[in-house]
């Protein structure tokens with residue numbers, strides 16, 4: 001985006017100061033949290049096509065409940081085989097508004113058909129799994145937990161990283177590799193796909209009950225939350241709420 005990088009320490013310190021000011025807004029009931037959203041916008045009074053010379057970094061916080069109205073209940077996902085969100089050589093791995101602008105029409109159409117989000121396929125062939133509208137995605141096959149590799153077209157989610165770390169510690173075989181939608185459908189049909197879940201800061205760990213592809217609904221885990229999904233959700237939440245030991249150094253007490 002050609003935006004100069006702010007020093008990480010400065011941004012982190014600003015987040016901590018704001019949370020200290022806003023500490024009374026941190027909700028305490030289960031499933032709630034204080035969402036923290038740093039933003040950067042160009043503020044230079046100029047019209048024209050070049051990177052800006054002036055930017056404003058600001059941070060918004062807000063108390064939030066569960067991301068999906070269903071809470072931790074499984075969500076239904078539509079596999080998007082028309083629109084694309086990003087392409088190789090593009091900006092798909094950046095948390096930038098343009099990527100979300102490109103996703104809105106697909107999202108609206110999926111919602112109108114009764115699905116919570118879309119699952120993006122790769123921009124070149126519409127063949128490889130990428131990620132969901134606001135989550136990375138994991139597939140539990142019989143022998144392995146698989147997620148799409150970071151190749152520049154998907155967001156390198158922090159929750160994706162946490163899930164990979166925790167799953168490896170559970171002695172699961174975790175693979176970051178290309179997965180075709182055909183492999184997923186084949187493994188649903190041969191009962192080798194046990195669970196599907198999304199991961200994201202807002203959604204945490206979100207079980208997927210249905211994948212809709214080319215006009216057909218494919219039910220996952222009998223429409224229920226699978227044991228691995230539940231386990232990873234419980235573990236991550238327990239660390240986040242300070243109810244379990246944090247062996248990874250992810251937690252910091254701020255106020």
Ligand SMILES: Cc1ncc(COP(=O)(O)O)c(C=O)c1O
Pocket residue numbers: 131132133134135136155156157158159160199200201202
């Ligand atoms: C497109 C997209 N992918 C993945 C994620 C998950 O990223 P993270 O775990 O860092 O929240 C998000 C989260 O907002 C997202 O918008």
